[in-house]
Amino acid sequence: MITLNINKKTHRVDADPNTPLLWVLRDIIGLVGTKYGCGVAQCGACVVHLDGEAVRSCVTKISRAQGKKVVTIEGLSETNSHPLQKAWLDLDVSQCGYCQAGQIMSAAVLLRENKNPSEQDIDDAMAGNICRCGTYLRIREAIQLAAKDQKNG
Amino acid sequence: MEKNNTDYSRRAFLRASALAGGGLMIHFSSLASLVLPKNGEAVVSEQWSELNGYIKITPDNLIKLICPNPEFGQNVMTSLPMIVAEELDVDWKQVVVEMGPHDNVKLGSQFTGGSNSMRMYWRPLREAGATARQMLMQAAAQSWEVVLEDLTTKAGIIYHEKSGKKGSYGEFASKAAGIAVPKGVKFKAVKDFSVVRSSRKNVEGAKIISGKPLFGLDYTHPGMQIAMIQHPPAFGMKLKSFDASQALKMPGIKDVFSMKLYEDGFEQGGFDVRSFNELLVVVGKTTWEVMNARKKLVVEWMPAGDTKNTVGGRGGKREVVVPGELEDTDAQHTKMREYAAKPAQQLRKDGDPETAFKNAAQIIERTYTAPFLAHNCMEPMNFFAHVTAEKALLVGPLQAPGWTEPTLMKVLNLPADKIEIQMTRMGGGFGRRAYGHYLVEAALISRKVKAPVKLIYTREDDTTYGIYRPMYTATYRAALDADKKLIGFHLKGGGIPEHAVHANRFPAGAIDNYLAEGWQIASNITVGAFRAPGSNFAAAAEQSFLDELAEAMGKDPIDFRLELLKRAKDKPVGRNNDYNADRYAAVLQLVKEKSDWNGADHGKYSRGVAAYFCHSSYAAHVVDMVIRDGQPYVERVFSAVDCGIVINPDAAANMVQGAVVDGIGNSLYGGLTHKAGVVEESNFHKYRIIRMHEAPKKIEVTFVQNEIDPTGLGEPPFPPVFGAVASALYKATGKRFYQQPFLLTRPGLPSA
Amino acid sequence: MDNSEKNKRSYSVRMRTFAVIGILMSMACLMTFGAGFTLVEKAAMAPSEIPVKDSVASVEAFKEVYSVLMSPRCMNCHPSGNIPLQGEDSHLHAMLPKRGLDGKGVYSMKCTNCHQPVNTPGLNTPPGNPDWHLPPADMKMVFQGRSAYELAKQLLDPKQNGNKNLKKLIEHADDGLVKAGWNPGEGRKLPPLTHAQFKKAWITWLTTGAYAPKDK
Known part of the structure; x- marks a missing residue:
């Protein structure tokens, strides 16, 4: 049994400690907002926050998550009120939408560490997240919009 | 109220699933919560009055619109219901949208692909909205005992001005549902549109950004098992034997077995393509x-040798030999060069091209190639199936349920009414999910293990056993006379296993002496649809060639194309030219103006232009490239598109921007290669997908404003990107690029 | 202050000595370079560790050291720019992760977001180590593009090597992240020497005068 703290809730999970967090979230706990894209930390669809860092859950074993705080897209805000979620809706960023949870979780770390990210900062932070539909321009714009929103209150 | 939306949607989803007994996907727009009972439970289904397959209304005047076509990111779940809402004359805020089940009788052909949704559904959905509105008005006229002509509607309310009576659609919905569908109902004038042509947000936007279960991979079911298929390591191989004793000892594993997908002699339809027929399955x-x-x-594989497929569909039932060769990319190139030198099938001929070339003062000849491309949908192939002796439930990502259902009927020996297919939101499609072999596989596995099963492809499975965009080549030749006038044009294209020659496309019709030919090489590498598969290669090659031709003729590349289009309009050569020269020219003129083609800051950028017509819409791009950190980088793009009436402008712009990014990525980096039949790019570490830092800073999209019936947008903006990028690369580097992907070179082949 | 003065003096004295040897060795086309061990450092060494200068042995040892350091397993995390390298061909790391000030990446692209404490099983997965990082921005310790001479010089320069003296340099051979090069994860080639061979060559190089091959 491994105890995980996910979105402020404690889960006791009966799984091999080597199991990637992604599959425990999706198959055992039932939080499917975190996506499987590549399984080898190339695409960023599975990004969750582990003690605030944007880890790729497809390669992060649950043993590493033990005793740490996991936040998934479902726990980013209760009412879609995170500035990034609002900006994503304002600019209607999504196309197929599959990668967007990972994009938002990556962007959230950027915005926390840099209140006023430049285009270069955004490129640096977001190059690990693939969007096959090509919504990158709107993602960039949404991050800047969210930064403004965050600054204004 | 917005605040409750998240919770509500989730509960509604669960409740709806329970009601349907099998997990019906219900999708509510963000304002659904306005009409919610306090307990947050979904509205009970009995209250819905069904006016037709696309429209359901409750007594409380909640309007539910059913989307017929599966959603893979092109936003049909929003734009198709917008058409219904327009003619029904309801406030978009009153509307909830639900993805329809597979029901070709009520919901039409339900095919997402070929940029077809708008073209296919524009008229049926207008009719659905307009006739339902009329039925509601007829019901009101009967109730109020007034004449129909005196009634008007606005935003879901019926008015009788003379008496001052008014009532919501909801009040009359149940009565209207019993009225015969009227004929000859008039549509709104385009100038009166209030929903269509104004930007509406993605109806599933809020669910996407909060991680709701929308996709096939998210689907779950009590007692559901997971299945995966171990495929041969290479095209041209097959299963010899396997030992599952160790695998069966692993935790959670229920079964390992091999089975055939199609029995011998099974008559494959055009969309039954599959890479391998024998499946080695692990269930756990x-x-x-x-x-x-x-x-x-522990598996032993063996060469499959030449095999036979029984193929039906167009051309009648026949046996097709699939060669057993283990293919190499270098050998494929060699073979293509050999075939290119042989006589080919003539596809179109105008005038006397042979004489034109014989008399030419100058002949320009260029050969272009492009590799196989994998779709790389972000959500790998997967499907849920629960099959019993009596019925089958299938849930997952699928572009064309109507094409897979007949296959399921044959394979499962079940009648259509015992097969329920539900389409989830798709994490990308790009043509890949028009091929339903993976749900047939899921169905057979479920039947065999007698349990609900979700079949999952890993990324590697998805990339290495795909239904790829074919490998192409084409040689373009132009004959110029002593005055550098274009007197002859020759296109000879080939491919593995099919060519990409569209003989009746531009510049056919603009040149007196024209010849188009095609040839193909059989292969065991499976191919199919891919975001305008042939067009994106054809546009790359043809538009690059026209650019080079314009340069040789000393003409501006846009002016040169406009001259050809003028000729095609004024005095078209031949018949069956498949484009409208005016609309073609208009997107070029528009992009010329928007990009300030001859403007002063031109010098900062290496500019490339291209235009193309395919899948019924016109698109042109100007690509502005710079060299950044020693690498070519497309910094900005101007796009002009004519797809007729633009239903949902902001979403349409999003799709064009996406097509541009996708086009840049695929032209520069995209490609799938083989070594002894093995796909060399198994995952994103090697199959390079364009990333954030490689995406332009700006893509300015302008639509031609007209009142022509809408056509599609999924594909048309994609192909010309390739040609524009190629020409910009030439400006940036001084080198012409003939081989895709432009920035990844393959040893032993000329890169430029 | 006193120490640094002393260092300079003792250093220059040794340089002169080496210069003589250098002349002697010129037929072998070698240029020598000495590590500046202070007297204090020498005092701290066990008698067996006190350098016995042997330019031939030292240069030979460094050739071996260099072959390891320039192999992808070592060089990929010692890039000339601010983006690590990847693969046997040492191409720029996909998705261009940036070094960051502390060498641990930036924002949502920190090394350990993908690189776990241990190797991730499977092909093409991120190799792992608890301490995965690049050298920090103020001490980049570039290997990529360095000649043997340049790299030797850089390794010994306290200003460029994280203030490591001989003892610390010797110890560094057993650093966890250095050793990670010999546990590269599935499908990756090992450095050209075993870790034991490398360590031996490293110590030999350092303890025989830390000579470096002359640039060609």
Whole structure:
């Protein structure tokens, strides 16, 4: 049994400690907002926050998550009120939408560490997240919009 | 009220699933919460009055619109219901949208692909909205005992001005549902549109950004098992034997077995393509456990040798030999060069091209190639199936349920009414999910293990056993006379296993002496649709060639194209020219103006232009490239598109921007190669997908404003990107690029 | 202050000595370079560790050291720019992760977001180590593009090597992240020497005068 703290809730999970967090979230706990894209930390669809860092859950074993705080897209805000979620809706960023949870979780770390990210900062932070539909321009714009929103209150 | 939306949607989803007994996907727009009972439970289904397959209304005047076509990111779940809402004359805020089940009788052909949705549904959906509105008005006229002509509607309310009576659609919905569908109902004038042509947000936007279960991979079912298929390591191989004893000892594993997908002699339709027929299947409890057990399989593979497929559909039932060769990319190139030198099938001929070339003062000849492309949908192939002796439930990502259902009927020996297919939101499609072999596989596995099963492809499975965009080549030749006038044009194209020659496309019709020919090489590498598969190659090659031709003729590349289009309009050569020269020219003129083609800051950028017509819409791009950190980088793009009436402008712009980014990525980096039949790019570490830092800073999209019936947008903006990028690369580097992907070179082949 | 003065003096004295040897060795086309061990450092060494200068042995040892350091397993995390390298061909790391000030990446692209404490099983997965990082921005310790001479010089320069003296340099051979090069994860080639061979060559190089091959 491994105890995980996910979105402020404690889960006791009966799984091999080597199991990637992604599959425990999706198959055992039932939080499917975190996506499987590549399984080898190339695409960023599975990004969750582990003690605030944007880890790729497809390669992060649950043993590493033990005793740490996991936040998934479902726990980013209760009412879609995170500035990034609002900006994503304002600019209607999504196309197929599959990668967007990972994009938002990556962007959230950027915005926390840099209140006023430049285009270069955004490129640096977001190059690990693939969007096959090509919504990158709107993602960039949404991050800047969210930064403004965050600054204004 | 917005605040409750998240919770509500989730509960509604669960409740709706329970009601349907099998997990009906219900999708509510963000304002659904306005009409919610306090307890947050979904509105009970009995209250819905169904006016037709696309429209359901409750007594409370909640309007539910059913989307017929599966959603893979092109936003049809929003734009198709917008058409209904327009003619029905309801406030978009009153509307909830639900993805329809597979029901070709009520919902039409339900095919997402070929940029077809708008073209296919524009008229049926207008009719659905307009006739339902009329039925509601007839019901009101009967109730109020007034004449129909005196009634008006606005935003879901019926008015009788003379008496001052008014009532909501909801009040009359149940009565209207019993009225015969009227004929000859008039549509709104385009100038009166209030929903269509104004930007509406993605109806599932809020669910996407909060991680709701929308996709096939998210689907779950009580008692559901996970299945994966171990495929041969290479095209041209097949299963010899396997030892599953170690795999079966792994935790969570239920079963390992091999089975055939299609029985011998099964008559394959055009969309029954599959890479391998014999499936080695591992079934277990969780994805991770099955992934691990797969690694413990001890399998022997053997060369498949030449095999036969029985193919039906167009052209009648016939046997097709699939060669057993283990293919190499270098050998494929060699073979293509050999075939290119042989006589080919004539596809179109105007005038006397042979004489034109004989008399030419100058002949320009260029050969272009492009590799196989994998779709790389972000959500790998997967499907849920629960098959019993009596019925089958299938849930997952699928572009064309109507094409897979007949296959399921044959394979499962079940009648259509016992097969229920539900389409989830798709994490990308790009043509890949028009091929339903993976749900047939899921169905057979479920039947065999007698349990609900979700079949999952890993990324590697998805990339290495795909239904790819074919490998192409084409040689373009132009004959110029002594005055540098274009007197002859020759296109000879080929491919593995099919060519990409569209003989009746521009510049056919603009040149007196024209010849188009095609040839193909059989292969065991499976191919199919891919975001304008042939067009994106054809546009790259043809538009690059026209650019080079314009340069040789000393003409501006846009002016040169406009001259050809003027000729095609004024005095078209031949018949069956498949484009409208005016609309073609208009997008070029528009992009010329918007990009300030001859403007002063031109010098900062290496500019490339291209235009193309395919899948019924016109698109042109100007690509502005710079060299950044020693690498070509497309910094900004101007796009002009004519797809007729633009239903949802902001979403349409989003799709064009996406097509531009996708086009840049695929032209510069995209490609799939083989070594002894093995796909060399198994995952994103090697199959390079364009990333954030490689995407332009700006893509300015302008639509031609007209009142022509809308056509599609999924494909048309994509192909010309390739040609524009190629020409910009030439400006940036001084080198012409003939081989895709432009920035990844293959040893032993000329890169430029 | 006193120490640094002393260092300079003792250093220059040794340089002169080496210069003589250098002349002697010129037929072998070698240029020598000495590590500046202070007297204090020498005092701290066990008698067996006190350098016995042997330019031939030292240069030979460094050739071996260099072959390891320039192999992808070592060089990929010692890039000339601010983006690590990847693969046997040492191409720029996909998705261009940036070094960051502390060498641990930036924002949502920190090394350990993908690189776990241990290797991730499977092909093409991120190799792992608890301490995965690049050298920090103020001490980049570039290997990529360095000649043997340049790299030797850089390794010995306290200003460029994280203030490591001989003892610390010797110890560094057993650093966890250095050793990670010999546990590269599935499908990756090992450095050209075993870790034991490398360590032996490293110590030999350092303890025989830390000579470096002359640039060609």
